[in-house]
Amino acid sequence: MNLETGPLTIDLLHLVLIAAVIFLVITVIRINAVTKAMIKTGTSTPVEPSANPEPQPQPQPQSEPEPEPETPIEQPASAPTVEALNTDSALQLLGLLQKESRFIDFTQEDLTDLSDAEIGAVARLIQAGSQKALAHYFTLVPIASELEESPIEIPVGFDPAHYRLNGNVVGEAPFNGTLIHRGWRVTRCELPKIAQGHDTTILAPAEVEL
Amino acid sequence: MSEHNQTRYSVGIDLGTTHCVLSYVSLDEANASPKVLPISQLVSPGAIDALDQLPSFSYRPHSAELNPGDCALPWQEQNTTLVGTIARTLGSKTPIRLVASAKSWLCHGGIDRRAKTLPFGSDDEVAKISPLEASAQYLDHLRAAWDSQFPLSPLKDQDVTVTIPASFDPVARELTAEAAKQIGCEHLTLLEEPMSAVYNWVNACGDDWRSQVSVGDIILVVDIGGGTTDLSLVAVGEEEGKLSLTRIAVGEHILLGGDNMDLALAYRVKAKLTEQGKTLEPWQIQAIGQACRDAKEALLGDSDIQVVPITVPSRGSKLFGGTLRCELTRDEVTQVLTEGFFPLVDISESPRQSPRSALTQRGLPYAQDPAVSRHLAAFLTRQKNALDSVPAHEEDPFAIFAEPLGSPVTTPPPSTEFIQPSAILLNGGVLKAPRIKARVVQLINQWLMQAGAPEARVLEGADLDLGVAKGASYYGQVRQGKGVRIRGGLANAYYVGIESAMPAIPGMEPPLEALCIAPFGMEEGSIVEAGEQTFGLVIGEPVHFRFFGSSTRHHDGAGALLSSWAEGELNELPSLTIELPLAGGRAGDILPVRLSSYFTEIGTLELEAVGLRADGTIDSAQRWHVELDVRD
Numbered sequence: 001m002n003l004e005t006g007p008l009t010i011d012l013l014h015l016v017l018i019a020a021v022i023f024l025v026i027t028v029i030r031i032n033a034v035t036k037a038m039i040k041t042g043t044s045t046p047v048e049p050s051a052n053p054e055p056q057p058q059p060q061p062q063s064e065p066e067p068e069p070e071t072p073i074e075q076p077a078s079a080p081t082v083e084a085l086n087t088d089s090a091l092q093l094l095g096l097l098q099k100e101s102r103f104i105d106f107t108q109e110d111l112t113d114l115s116d117a118e119i120g121a122v123a124r125l126i127q128a129g130s131q132k133a134l135a136h137y138f139t140l141v142p143i144a145s146e147l148e149e150s151p152i153e154i155p156v157g158f159d160p161a162h163y164r165l166n167g168n169v170v171g172e173a174p175f176n177g178t179l180i181h182r183g184w185r186v187t188r189c190e191l192p193k194i195a196q197g198h199d200t201t202i203l204a205p206a207e208v209e210l
Numbered sequence: 211m212s213e214h215n216q217t218r219y220s221v222g223i224d225l226g227t228t229h230c231v232l233s234y235v236s237l238d239e240a241n242a243s244p245k246v247l248p249i250s251q252l253v254s255p256g257a258i259d260a261l262d263q264l265p266s267f268s269y270r271p272h273s274a275e276l277n278p279g280d281c282a283l284p285w286q287e288q289n290t291t292l293v294g295t296i297a298r299t300l301g302s303k304t305p306i307r308l309v310a311s312a313k314s315w316l317c318h319g320g321i322d323r324r325a326k327t328l329p330f331g332s333d334d335e336v337a338k339i340s341p342l343e344a345s346a347q348y349l350d351h352l353r354a355a356w357d358s359q360f361p362l363s364p365l366k367d368q369d370v371t372v373t374i375p376a377s378f379d380p381v382a383r384e385l386t387a388e389a390a391k392q393i394g395c396e397h398l399t400l401l402e403e404p405m406s407a408v409y410n411w412v413n414a415c416g417d418d419w420r421s422q423v424s425v426g427d428i429i430l431v432v433d434i435g436g437g438t439t440d441l442s443l444v445a446v447g448e449e450e451g452k453l454s455l456t457r458i459a460v461g462e463h464i465l466l467g468g469d470n471m472d473l474a475l476a477y478r479v480k481a482k483l484t485e486q487g488k489t490l491e492p493w494q495i496q497a498i499g500q501a502c503r504d505a506k507e508a509l510l511g512d513s514d515i516q517v518v519p520i521t522v523p524s525r526g527s528k529l530f531g532g533t534l535r536c537e538l539t540r541d542e543v544t545q546v547l548t549e550g551f552f553p554l555v556d557i558s559e560s561p562r563q564s565p566r567s568a569l570t571q572r573g574l575p576y577a578q579d580p581a582v583s584r585h586l587a588a589f590l591t592r593q594k595n596a597l598d599s600v601p602a603h604e605e606d607p608f609a610i611f612a613e614p615l616g617s618p619v620t621t622p623p624p625s626t627e628f629i630q631p632s633a634i635l636l637n638g639g640v641l642k643a644p645r646i647k648a649r650v651v652q653l654i655n656q657w658l659m660q661a662g663a664p665e666a667r668v669l670e671g672a673d674l675d676l677g678v679a680k681g682a683s684y685y686g687q688v689r690q691g692k693g694v695r696i697r698g699g700l701a702n703a704y705y706v707g708i709e710s711a712m713p714a715i716p717g718m719e720p721p722l723e724a725l726c727i728a729p730f731g732m733e734e735g736s737i738v739e740a741g742e743q744t745f746g747l748v749i750g751e752p753v754h755f756r757f758f759g760s761s762t763r764h765h766d767g768a769g770a771l772l773s774s775w776a777e778g779e780l781n782e783l784p785s786l787t788i789e790l791p792l793a794g795g796r797a798g799d800i801l802p803v804r805l806s807s808y809f810t811e812i813g814t815l816e817l818e819a820v821g822l823r824a825d826g827t828i829d830s831a832q833r834w835h836v837e838l839d840v841r842d
Contacts, residue, residue: 092257099254105529114530121535125521128504190259197279198256207525 089191091200098204101129137191143183152179220369220686223352224679225345227313228436229263231679232352235687244680249355251294255280262676264351268309268344269297270337285358293351302496306332311437312344314465314574317382319784346389353393366394371682375440376402376460376701379759379783380815381838387814400813401685403678404431404442405457405696407637410681411672412694420453422669423633430631432650434640439464439582441589443596443629444696457698459596460761461589466577468640471547475502478546479520479536494534497522502538509543510643516540552649553583557628557657560588583653590628592762597629630663635672642674700732700809703763705780707756723773724758724780726766728807728815740805741769744822750797752789759783787837788819804828
């Protein structure tokens, strides 16, 4: 007789929720490498060309013309480099998630003694806020368009960054397998620009009412 | 048009009560369609985002409140003016420093609109600004955002159309034009918002608009924004074999909009929580309002959602414990919004003037009756003769309508109790909700059905949030002759009050007569003389005139003198002042003048006093500007 079966399902929901958000944070930190430079220079550069209206040539007060996303591959092929990322936009995103969805507050809570109903009510809030924030700053699309748990063929010359092969990985492409997870990729990342000297380590200021 | 050679864009600015939108279209490119400029703005201290809408708020920060570096804008490092999203965000927690609804204050005759009064009623320590300055701040932000995007085509050189409510009085129009000139606009036009919505619809339909309406149609434009409800009627006629549009009537200024609706829902939820024995703090009510706004969208959508939970977490870092929970059901939203704001009333009902509800706030003259339905009914009833005003053409398409309105002796048949629109154009964020939209259409069609008239069609293809701005930039193309122009002219007739000459009787004011100085429908760029009436003005002393406007008297020509009028036909506006300079003669001398009015190309009304020679002829060299008083 397990009296705790009921709550388990909802707890699972929360775990999935937390896992999803953390996954997204990590995703963003990854693409950070591409976007950080532009955010600091003040040119919000979407991963995909956006509908930004720039129909006329801008004079170039700064010497830098139209910054192309830098490709790390073009660096000298000496020793493989592992870059330390600029942390600003990671911190910025944490701040945004806190602002829109109380994300930091939520992850820092001890949920042990709380009822599932209480957690459930707050979880809705976190989910709604995170969803709104993510939709505003990112466009997320699945990598695979097939249905999950259905057969999929991975063609010759596929990009291993896009498809992770698991299990009985033998033979040559094309591979035939089952799609487990569709994957996610970001096609647009437009974080707010940050003012020079803005302290991004302050995710949320202490609030004082007078 | 030669001075316009440098102009490359037509820019439309929707200077809204709660949001501003800037749209633009190239004038060099044929068939270019209007685009909306993403407006860079501070969204929180130190963070800048580009959004389609600039919230019309200004925040007056305390000197120690923010790091100077966190207020920088892409085009201005040393910035102290906080407008847009950041102002709304900061102001939600510190309302005493928030300037909101500046536009409503701009047309509030009860205050001096150049005086530094906003935020209204706040502590003296808060640096106040005038409604005019606030509007100029929003416009200036838009200008800077534009100039940084189009450095080669600064806004001052573009054709700029700023939209205003059709119900704006001459002073509010003048002040809006002044705010636009302060930011350097040299080619400025004012356009009524409902007309802009029609332009947007025409543009969005392309040539197809001609198949959606036909001669004799009357289009009712219902524009319900965040803060105001604006109504207009546009008649479809024919000119040289082509369809033409004429704006035949505008409604009165109704301070009633989406914000009222969110507030009403918040109070409904608050009442529910109070019933459960919970006491709420102001910040919680505010947070509920925010949550209700989202819940409303879900519940008024097309989906079958019946219940949306409303959760307000504690303010502290501990999410649990102080969390308020409640639900908002579809029935409640229907009851509060659909029945509260859009009840199915009879066409004969008019807005109630009875006790002020909890929705009012000190200061602004908010509509007392929250029922948009009754305002709409009153408008259609008041304008029952509006078609009459359409100038008769050789083949008057409206002749069939005009017939029962001819003689005042016969009792009009029931069908003329109100003007019957045959098409409806909806605009404004509130009407995005499918259920509210459906209710408005149902309401109007109920009235039409009862009068035995066919149902009105809903004109589709409008962009409810950004449409006004887009229509305004399209209007710039139309002004260049590329498209159909809506004829409108002056939306009201204007009068000055003259005391009748009669022996003084104690305890009785001399009866007032009204002299029409600017007739309804007067065209942009035209000047009229207000008849033969001569006024004797004392040189060097300011003379005040009572000033009136009428949205229903469409037939009074300039110079018409009214000795009586029906209740509510004339609305008193802030008075006029004329002061003749000493240069005109010796102080104390009385100089005979006549009044004339000029409806400028910009869309403002200018009044002048013209001097008369001794022989009674007009001395064109002697002209003085008549001030529209900005204070009551």
